[in-house]
Amino acid sequence: MKKNSQGTSIDEIMEKHGFGAGSSGGGCEWYTKPITYKGKKAFVAITDDGGLSLPESLEEPIYVGIYDIDSGDELEEAKKFSSLKFYLDTLID
Numbered sequence: 001m002k003k004n005s006q007g008t009s010i011d012e013i014m015e016k017h018g019f020g021a022g023s024s025g026g027g028c029e030w031y032t033k034p035i036t037y038k039g040k041k042a043f044v045a046i047t048d049d050g051g052l053s054l055p056e057s058l059e060e061p062i063y064v065g066i067y068d069i070d071s072g073d074e075l076e077e078a079k080k081f082s083s084l085k086f087y088l089d090t091l092i093d
């Protein structure tokens with residue numbers, strides 16, 4: 001389990017923001033968080049820069065997409081962020 005400079009794992013940081021680690025039916029690993037998006041049950045998915053794995057550090061670039069919770073269809077095209085830390089800093093707790 002990767003740790004940041006303060007000794008906290010990325011999983012622990014993500015859990016504090018409501019995300020859990022998981023994988024898709026296609027084998028993609030991602031952090032997900034259930035949300036409501038435009039009145040639909042959905043989830044936010046975060047992957048590494050390659051789009052297939054979990055980010056391993058707060059500094060690496062990520063993709064963030066929004067998907068329908070029932071069908072898995074993309075509701076919001078995945079956007080690239082310069083780092084996981086930058087994205088997490090944009091969230092309102």
